[in-house]
Amino acid sequence: MRIDSDDEIEERDTPAMVLVTPADQPAPQPATQPTTQPTTKPAPQPTPQTAPQTNATDPVKDNNNKRKREPSDSALPPPEQKRPRTTAEAKPAVDANKMEVIEKESNNSATTVTPKGEKEVQPPKPQGAEKKVAENVTKPVGKAAAAKAKNAPPTPNAQEKEGQTPKKEETPKTVTGKKEAQTPKKETPAKPLKKANSTPDVKKSSGTPKNTKEEQKRPVTRSSSAKATPTKKKNKSESESESESGSGSESESESGSESGSDESGSESGSEEESSSSSEKKTPKKKTTPKAKPKAKPTPKKKAKEEPPPKKKAKRGSKQEKEEPKRGRKKKEEDAVPIHKWWEEDDDWKKGEKKNWKWRTLEHQGVYFGPDYEPHGIPILYDGEKVKLTPAQEEWATYFARYLDTDHMKKDQFRKNFWKEWKAVLGKNTTIKSFKKVDFSLIKSHLDTAKEERKNRSKEEKNKEKEEKKALKEKYGFAIVDGHKEAIGNFTVEPPGLFLGRGQHPKAGMFKQRVTPEQITLNLGEGVDPPKCPIPGHKWGGIVHNHEVTWLATWRENINGQNKYVLFSAQSSMRGRSDRSKFETAKRLKKCIGKIRKDYTANLKNADDEVAQQRATAMWVIDRLALRVGNDKSEDEADTVGCCSLRCEHVKLLDDNKLEFDFLGKDSMRYHNVVEVDPQVYKNFKTFMSGKKKSEQIFDRLSPPSLNSHLQSLMDGLTAKVFRTYNASITMQKELSKFDEDEMTVEEKVLFFNRASVQVAKLCNHQRSVPKTHQTQMEKIDDQIKDTEDEIAEVKAHIKRLNAGKEAKKRAAGEDGKEKKPFSNNVETCKRKIEALEDRIRKLKIKKKEKDTLKEVSTSTSKVNYIDPRISLVWCQKHNVDIKKIFAKTMRDKFAWAIAEVEATPDFVF
DNA sequence: AATCAGACTTGGAATAATTTTA
DNA sequence: TAAAATTATTCCAAGTCTGATT
Numbered sequence: 001m002r003i004d005s006d007d008e009i010e011e012r013d014t015p016a017m018v019l020v021t022p023a024d025q026p027a028p029q030p031a032t033q034p035t036t037q038p039t040t041k042p043a044p045q046p047t048p049q050t051a052p053q054t055n056a057t058d059p060v061k062d063n064n065n066k067r068k069r070e071p072s073d074s075a076l077p078p079p080e081q082k083r084p085r086t087t088a089e090a091k092p093a094v095d096a097n098k099m100e101v102i103e104k105e106s107n108n109s110a111t112t113v114t115p116k117g118e119k120e121v122q123p124p125k126p127q128g129a130e131k132k133v134a135e136n137v138t139k140p141v142g143k144a145a146a147a148k149a150k151n152a153p154p155t156p157n158a159q160e161k162e163g164q165t166p167k168k169e170e171t172p173k174t175v176t177g178k179k180e181a182q183t184p185k186k187e188t189p190a191k192p193l194k195k196a197n198s199t200p201d202v203k204k205s206s207g208t209p210k211n212t213k214e215e216q217k218r219p220v221t222r223s224s225s226a227k228a229t230p231t232k233k234k235n236k237s238e239s240e241s242e243s244e245s246g247s248g249s250e251s252e253s254e255s256g257s258e259s260g261s262d263e264s265g266s267e268s269g270s271e272e273e274s275s276s277s278s279e280k281k282t283p284k285k286k287t288t289p290k291a292k293p294k295a296k297p298t299p300k301k302k303a304k305e306e307p308p309p310k311k312k313a314k315r316g317s318k319q320e321k322e323e324p325k326r327g328r329k330k331k332e333e334d335a336v337p338i339h340k341w342w343e344e345d346d347d348w349k350k351g352e353k354k355n356w357k358w359r360t361l362e363h364q365g366v367y368f369g370p371d372y373e374p375h376g377i378p379i380l381y382d383g384e385k386v387k388l389t390p391a392q393e394e395w396a397t398y399f400a401r402y403l404d405t406d407h408m409k410k411d412q413f414r415k416n417f418w419k420e421w422k423a424v425l426g427k428n429t430t431i432k433s434f435k436k437v438d439f440s441l442i443k444s445h446l447d448t449a450k451e452e453r454k455n456r457s458k459e460e461k462n463k464e465k466e467e468k469k470a471l472k473e474k475y476g477f478a479i480v481d482g483h484k485e486a487i488g489n490f491t492v493e494p495p496g497l498f499l500g501r502g503q504h505p506k507a508g509m510f511k512q513r514v515t516p517e518q519i520t521l522n523l524g525e526g527v528d529p530p531k532c533p534i535p536g537h538k539w540g541g542i543v544h545n546h547e548v549t550w551l552a553t554w555r556e557n558i559n560g561q562n563k564y565v566l567f568s569a570q571s572s573m574r575g576r577s578d579r580s581k582f583e584t585a586k587r588l589k590k591c592i593g594k595i596r597k598d599y600t601a602n603l604k605n606a607d608d609e610v611a612q613q614r615a616t617a618m619w620v621i622d623r624l625a626l627r628v629g630n631d632k633s634e635d636e637a638d639t640v641g642c643c644s645l646r647c648e649h650v651k652l653l654d655d656n657k658l659e660f661d662f663l664g665k666d667s668m669r670y671h672n673v674v675e676v677d678p679q680v681y682k683n684f685k686t687f688m689s690g691k692k693k694s695e696q697i698f699d700r701l702s703p704p705s706l707n708s709h710l711q712s713l714m715d716g717l718t719a720k721v722f723r724t725y726n727a728s729i730t731m732q733k734e735l736s737k738f739d740e741d742e743m744t745v746e747e748k749v750l751f752f753n754r755a756s757v758q759v760a761k762l763c764n765h766q767r768s769v770p771k772t773h774q775t776q777m778e779k780i781d782d783q784i785k786d787t788e789d790e791i792a793e794v795k796a797h798i799k800r801l802n803a804g805k806e807a808k809k810r811a812a813g814e815d816g817k818e819k820k821p822f823s824n825n826v827e828t829c830k831r832k833i834e835a836l837e838d839r840i841r842k843l844k845i846k847k848k849e850k851d852t853l854k855e856v857s858t859s860t861s862k863v864n865y866i867d868p869r870i871s872l873v874w875c876q877k878h879n880v881d882i883k884k885i886f887a888k889t890m891r892d893k894f895a896w897a898i899a900e901v902e903a904t905p906d907f908v909f
Numbered sequence: 910a911a912t913c914a915g916a917c918t919t920g921g922a923a924t925a926a927t928t929t930t931a
Numbered sequence: 932t933a934a935a936a937t938t939a940t941t942c943c944a945a946g947t948c949t950g951a952t953t
Contacts, residue, residue, distance in 0.1 A: 665946055860920055887939055
């Protein structure tokens with residue numbers, strides 16, 4: 001639909017203001033549809049031109065669609081030898097750095113310096129760590145290590161000591177003013193209201209000096225009850241109010257708006273709107289400080305609920321059916337009261353609490369899945385049964401799980417597994433050659449178990465359900481500032497094999513079981529830490545970090561990254577930042593004209609190569625919706641984004657056309673042939689000239705520098721905002737094309753879905769073609785055929801009727817059952833034909849729809865990119881039940897948007 | 910200025926739950 | 932009523948981006 005890039009470009013340049021209007025849409029180009037050849041399938045297909053990946057890939061064809069990097073690129077070296085990511089020959093500095101890095105690495109491996117994964121005690125950290133870092137991560141690590149050393153004797157004291165030492169160090173540390181401000185965690189008030197029972201962890205008391213002041217000021221962290229004490233913050237607010245946004249979470253803009261003074265306000269204004277709307281609705285709320293009884297039963301909900309009565313008879317019946325279910329569901333919904341955070345104010349978030357995410361926090365820690373239960377099934381080695389130790393067996397079992405999957409086709413996966421498993425087998429094992437190992441016995445055991453599980457009785461299923469529910473009840477919620485909020489992932493990730501995506505160098509490595517000692521919990525001061533659920537163990541640490549949202553964290557052993565237990569998408573915490581994200585995108589709409597002007601001008605800025613590259617990248621990010629493309633290390637899959645594009649990823653075609661072909665996030669292939677702005681084309685040509693395939697096109701540009709420039713153009717603007725903006729604006733534009741005749745709800749939904757597809761294509765959200773796709777297509781064909789046959793039959797029947805002949809008995813179906821005879825009334829039969837023809841039409845639409853959707857994933861954009869208010873407004877306007885668009889979890893996640901749109905039905909992004 | 914590290918968002922696949930079909 | 936199809940939810944890897952370090 002939106003195609004001509006040129007025209008648009010022109011349009012853009014002209015009047016900035018035009019841009020503001022919806023009409024000025026940039027018309028980004030969906031990756032999947034090369035402007036030229038609309039029909040071409042989305043990237044995934046092994047398109048001929050990109051010949052590279054051909055069959056060589058077989059081993060990998062796994063995800064049919066996704067293109068693995070592999071040999072495909074003839075030029076590319078095998079995985080092991082990753083091509084160097086030369087930034088640019090021009091930059092000596094860079095090279096130097098690189099060398100350093102390398103050196104470092106080698107050192108690490110060689111010496112004791114551990115790659116993060118290990119729990120060894122970090123040497124120097126303690127001191128530097130003093131600040132938050134120390135608190136959070138380091139500490140726990142240290143403890144864990146210590147604990148390990150002692151292993152068995154989980155004497156509390158041990159921990160205590162450890163815990164304290166670091167603290168002490170901290171205290172003495174001279175803390176800069178800034179730090180002080182930041183260290184909320186340390187602030188832990190000296191007043192542990194509750195005695196820290198045996199759990200020594202509660203180091204809070206550690207004498208953080210500064211805390212004294214702040215702490216005292218702060219209303220005792222008492223939980224909900226006393227919240228009423230908000231008052232004073234005002235003084236603080238003054239100075240900081242505006243700067244808030246800078247943090248990136250401008251969620252607070254609301255508060256800013258209140259202050260009114262805000263000059264930066266232009267954008268915050270948008271948010272004001274929203275907030276104002278809510279204000280209208282609930283003026284009283286304002287008066288009452290935060291202390292909001294969350295429990296209140298929400299009456300209005302019911303009002304919303306009732307679905308519009310359908311006219312169609314058929315449908316009616318269907319609905320009746322649904323009714324009872326709905327009732328049930330409703331109940332459940334009520335069970336978890338919605339916290340209407342958007343009706344509250346954030347007045348307390350001022351001054352030094354500017355970056356606070358919570359005031360009081362209470363939860364039950366994390367849930368550790370069940371232990372591994374040995375099954376005793378041996379493997380076959382060279383045909384002989386070999387019994388394994390529980391540990392050996394456990395890993396073998398994890399491996400067997402993937403026997404029939406595409407993971408097995410990756411050399412790296414098997415190789416990594418073997419390397420690690422060999423270590424577990426030990427030196428005395430008879431298992432010397434991986435090729436001779438046969439895991440099929442274990443595999444069939446797993447299959448059997450799966451089958452049994454599938455066939456378990458109703459009682460068993462219910463029982464499990466109950467248990468699951470109980471677990472969620474216990475661990476699934478946290479009390480934040482007096483509100484019960486759902487936690488997203490309260491179960492620690494279980495051990496298993498690491499499955500990367502694409503060609504990940506670490507695929508197949510062991511993801512170790514996480515012990516309590518490796519886990520740090522984040523809790524409110526004065527809250528009793530939950531008891532460690534594993535007997536004989538204790539938590540690695542407890543912190544009180546008000547500036548983060550995580551409830552628990554640990555370090556994962558594969559990449560040494562932190563893992564977090566976070567609130568669910570339905571929580572207020574996530575809701576706030578989600579809304580703020582869309583507000584930022586909405587602000588971008590206001591100044592997109594200015595920004596486009598900026599980069600369009602700089603496209604020609606040959607004097608300043610950096611600026612020129614930056615402008616070109618901005619063009620790409622804005623128009624093609626690419627991600628920014630941060631640098632990646634060698635031990636990750638080789639994927640790229642805008643800034644990391646290499647010459648091998650772009651081809652200069654004729655007529656100002658560029659062909660992009662690379663693996664993006666999650667190794668999803670991005671393949672697009674686009675006609676670009678002539679100047680952009682020229683720039684690419686320049687940037688690429690004289691460079692090797694493996695060199696970066698934007699060698700003078702780095703994501704941080706790009707972002708900082710964006711930041712200068714608009715507060716809070718970063719590269720990813722363009723994706724949000726373009727996705728949302730595209731959706732709005734697509735939906736605006738709706739001319740509602742007499743459409744059935746199904747048709748309306750279909751229209752909506754098609755609009756979503758446009759967005760998904762823009763963002764290059766793909767999925768692998770469902771395995772059953774082909775079958776499904778055929779099935780629909782069969783149905784069409786059958787229907788056609790029946791029509792022919794009816795027609796023949798009519799003929800006989802008209803000829804005065806006796807009705808012929810219909811042939812029995814394949815199942816031998818008799819078919820209902822046709823009516824002897826000609827009119828009735830004609831109507832029947834019409835109905836059948838209508839059915840065929842629908843089937844054909846369904847087929848086509850299915851085929852276009854087979855490799856498009858619309859969920860991601862729906863969940864992350866499209867401002868929900870756009871969809872909601874549309875639903876409201878065209879009388880479509882929200883449930884047709886958003887499933888339960890989505891409705892909960894977007895509760896803020898639903899409320900807002902109800903109040904302001906004329907919302908426009 | 911380049912890296913590092915932390916924290917949080919984004920993403921497709923896997924799995925579970927529900928609905929439809931046979 | 933079971934199996935198949937669909938839809939919803941969970942899982943956890945892989946990005947982005949920021950502030951601190953080197």
